Amino acid sequence: MSILINAEHLSRYYGKxxxxxxVSFTLAQGEVLGFLGPNGAGKxxxxxxxxxxxxxxxxxxxxxxxxxxxxxxxAKLSLGYLPDTPPLYKDLSVKEFLYYCxxxxxxxxxxxxxxxxxxQERCGLMTVADRLIANLSKGYQQRIGIxxxxxxxxxxxxxxxxxxxxxxLQIREIRDLILELGHDHGIILSTHTLSEVQAVCTHxxxxxxxxxxxxxxxxxxxxQIDTASVLISTRLKPDLAVLSAHDGVLSIVAISEQQxxxxxxxxxxxxxxxxxxxxxxxxxxxxxxxxxxxxxDIFITLTQxxx
Amino acid sequence: MSMILTIATRxxxxxxxxxxxxxxxxxxxxxxxxxxxxxxxxxxLLQPKLATIDGALGLADIVVTPLYSNAGIILLLIxxxxxxxxxxxxxxxxxxxxLLSAPVSNADIILGKYLGLLSLLILxxxxxxxxxxxxxxxxxxxxxxxxxxxxxxxxxxSAYTAxxxxxxxxxxxPTVAAMGTFGILLLLWILDWSAGxxxxxxxxxxxxxxxxxxxxxxxxxxxxxxxxxxLLFTASFIILSIHSLANERLQK
Numbered sequence: 001m002s003i004l005i006n007a008e009h010l011s012r013y014y015g016k017x018x019x020x021x022x023v024s025f026t027l028a029q030g031e032v033l034g035f036l037g038p039n040g041a042g043k044x045x046x047x048x049x050x051x052x053x054x055x056x057x058x059x060x061x062x063x064x065x066x067x068x069x070x071x072x073x074x075a076k077l078s079l080g081y082l083p084d085t086p087p088l089y090k091d092l093s094v095k096e097f098l099y100y101c102x103x104x105x106x107x108x109x110x111x112x113x114x115x116x117x118x119x120q121e122r123c124g125l126m127t128v129a130d131r132l133i134a135n136l137s138k139g140y141q142q143r144i145g146i147x148x149x150x151x152x153x154x155x156x157x158x159x160x161x162x163x164x165x166x167x168x169l170q171i172r173e174i175r176d177l178i179l180e181l182g183h184d185h186g187i188i189l190s191t192h193t194l195s196e197v198q199a200v201c202t203h204x205x206x207x208x209x210x211x212x213x214x215x216x217x218x219x220x221x222x223x224q225i226d227t228a229s230v231l232i233s234t235r236l237k238p239d240l241a242v243l244s245a246h247d248g249v250l251s252i253v254a255i256s257e258q259q260x261x262x263x264x265x266x267x268x269x270x271x272x273x274x275x276x277x278x279x280x281x282x283x284x285x286x287x288x289x290x291x292x293x294x295x296x297d298i299f300i301t302l303t304q305x306x307x
Numbered sequence: 308m309s310m311i312l313t314i315a316t317r318x319x320x321x322x323x324x325x326x327x328x329x330x331x332x333x334x335x336x337x338x339x340x341x342x343x344x345x346x347x348x349x350x351x352l353l354q355p356k357l358a359t360i361d362g363a364l365g366l367a368d369i370v371v372t373p374l375y376s377n378a379g380i381i382l383l384l385i386x387x388x389x390x391x392x393x394x395x396x397x398x399x400x401x402x403x404x405x406l407l408s409a410p411v412s413n414a415d416i417i418l419g420k421y422l423g424l425l426s427l428l429i430l431x432x433x434x435x436x437x438x439x440x441x442x443x444x445x446x447x448x449x450x451x452x453x454x455x456x457x458x459x460x461x462x463x464x465s466a467y468t469a470x471x472x473x474x475x476x477x478x479x480x481p482t483v484a485a486m487g488t489f490g491i492l493l494l495l496w497i498l499d500w501s502a503g504x505x506x507x508x509x510x511x512x513x514x515x516x517x518x519x520x521x522x523x524x525x526x527x528x529x530x531x532x533x534x535x536x537x538l539l540f541t542a543s544f545i546i547l548s549i550h551s552l553a554n555e556r557l558q559k
Contacts, residue, residue, distance in 0.1 A: 048404075051404070051407075051408040052407060052408055052556070053404045053407045053408055053556065054556055055556040055557050072410075072412070073410045073411070073412060074410070076408060076409060076410040077410045079408060079410075081404065081408040083401065083404045085401040087400075087401055087402040087403070087404050087405035088402065089321070089402060090400075091321065091324045091325065092321075092324075100313070100317050101405070101409075103313045104310070104313060104314075104405070104406070104409040104410075104411060105409055105410060106310075106410055148405065
C-alpha cells in the first residue's frame with residue numbers, strides 16, 4: 001500500500017483568523033478517509049489546500065511523491081477534486097464539458113472518448129449527455145461535478161461534501177460509486193453527517209475549530225463513541241436529581257416537564273437502572289426512544305476524553 | 308503548450324455560445340462600414356483635385372487610415388466588455404477551481420485565456436480588412452500602408468486584451484474590471500493630447516501614449532521603438548496577470 005497523500009503540519013490563516021492549525025495526516029491507497037466536522041471547522045479549507053486551490057500559510061502537501069508547491073503539475077496529474085460548489089460551465093452540454101475536463105487533465109486524444117463513456121456510465125449521466133448543464137437539476141449537476149473529478153482516473157480523489165443536495169436514492173448511488181472507487185484509489189471526502197462516514201469510509205478524521213481531534217479507523221471510531229442518548233417520557237414529573245445520581249449518566253436535559261433527554265456512557269449502560277428507578281418511584285414510564293448518535297455526541301465524548 | 312491551446316480553444320468557442328461575440332462583431336462591422344462608405348465618398352469628391360497634384364494623398368490615406376483609427380477607438384470601447392469576464396466570472400461562478408486543480412500552470416491558464424480572446428479580436432481585424440480589400444476590385448491601393456495599418460491595429464488589440472485580462476484577474480466583479488480597463492486605456496489614449504501645447508510637452512507622456520505609437524505605425528513608419536512599446540506593454544500585463552493569479556492561492 002503506497003502513501004498517496006502526505007500532509008505535514010498544515011496551517012492556514014485568513015488575516016488573523018486561524019482556519020486550520022497544524023493539521024498532519026496521510027492517505028494510503030485503498031483508503032476512504034472521511035473528514036468529519038461541523039460547519040466552519042476547516043474542512044473546506046483543508047480540501048482547498050490539498051487540491052492546490054489554496055496555499056497553506058505553513059506546512060506542505062506531498063501527493064504521490066510530488067510536492068504540491070514545487071512540482072504542482074506532476075502532483076496535480078494524480079488529483080481529482082470536487083469543490084463544495086461543482087465547477088461547471090453551465091452553457092456547455094455535459095459531453096462538451098467532460099471532454100474539456102479530460103483534455104485539461106492531459107488524457108491522450110484517442111482515449112478521451114472511452115474515458116468519457118466510462119465516466120458517464122459510472123455517474124449515471126448517459127441519458128443527459130447532450131443536454132445543457134444549466135438545464136439539469138442540482139442532483140445531476142452534482143454528479144457531473146463528481147464525473148469531472150474522476151474522468152482521468154486519478155490516484156487521489158478529493159470530494160467536498162459529495163452528497164449534499166441529492167435525494168436518498170442518489171445518495172445511495174453516489175455512496176456505491178465511492179465504495180467502488182475506494183478499492184484502487186485513495187479518497188478523501190468531507191461531510192458533516194456521521195452516518196455517511198459510517199457507510200462509506202474506512203478511516204475517519206474529525207476536525208474541530210481547525211484542529212484534528214481524532215484520526216481513527218471506523219472500528220476505532222465506534223469504540224470511541226462511548227455515549228448514547230435516549231428520550232424518556234413519563235406521565236408524572238420525575239425528580240432529576242434522583243435520576244442523575246446513577247453511574248454513567250452524563251447529562252439530563254428536561255425538554256418538557258414529562259420529557260427528558262438523557263445522555264449516558266455506553267459501557268456503563270444505566271438504562272436498566274433508570275427504568276427501574278422510574279417505575280419504583282411510580283412516575284409511570286410512557287416512552288423510551290433511543291436517539292441516533294449525532295456529531296454533537298461525538299464531540300462531547302472526544303472533548304471530554306481530551307480534558 | 309497543448310494546454311494553452313486547449314484553454315484558448317474552449318475560451319474562443321465559449322465566446323460564440325452567448326450572443327455577446329456575435330453582437331460585438333456585428334456592431335463593429337456596421338459602424339465601420341458606415342465610416343468606410345463616408346470615406347470612400349469623400350475620396351470620390353476629392354479625386355478630381357487630387358489627380359492634378361503630384362504626390363498627393365492617395366486612397367490609402369483617405370480611406371484606410373481613418374478606418375483603422377476609428378476601429379482603434381471603437382475597440383477601445385468594446386474590448387473591456389469582452390475581457391471583463393475572463394478570470395473574474397470564473398472566480399464568481401467558482402469554476403476557477405477546475406483550472407486551478409488541473410495539471411496546468413498559471414501561465415498556461417493566463418496565456419490560454421489571452422489567446423482565446425485575442426483570436427476573436429484578430430478575427431474582427433480580419434473582417435474589417437475585407438473592406439479596404441474590396442477597393443482593389445476598382446482601383447489600386449498602397450499595399451505597404453494597408454499592411455502597416457493592419458499591423459498597428461493588431462498590436463493595439465493585443466495591448467488592449469492584455470490590459471483587460473489583468474484587470475479581470477484583479478476585480479471581484481466584471482463591471483469593475485471593465486471600468487478599470489476602460490479607464491487605463493482611455494488615459495493612455497489621451498495622454499498625448501497635451502503634446503499639442505508646445506510649453507507643456509512631456510517626453511515621458513509622449514512615450515507612454517498608446518495613440519502616438521499607434522499613429523506612428525499607421526503612417527507606415529514601422530520602427531522598433533513602436534513595435535517594442537506594444538510588445539513590452541502586452542508582455543508586462545500578461546506577466547502581471549500570471550502573478551495576480553498566483554496570488555489567488557495565497558490570499559482569499
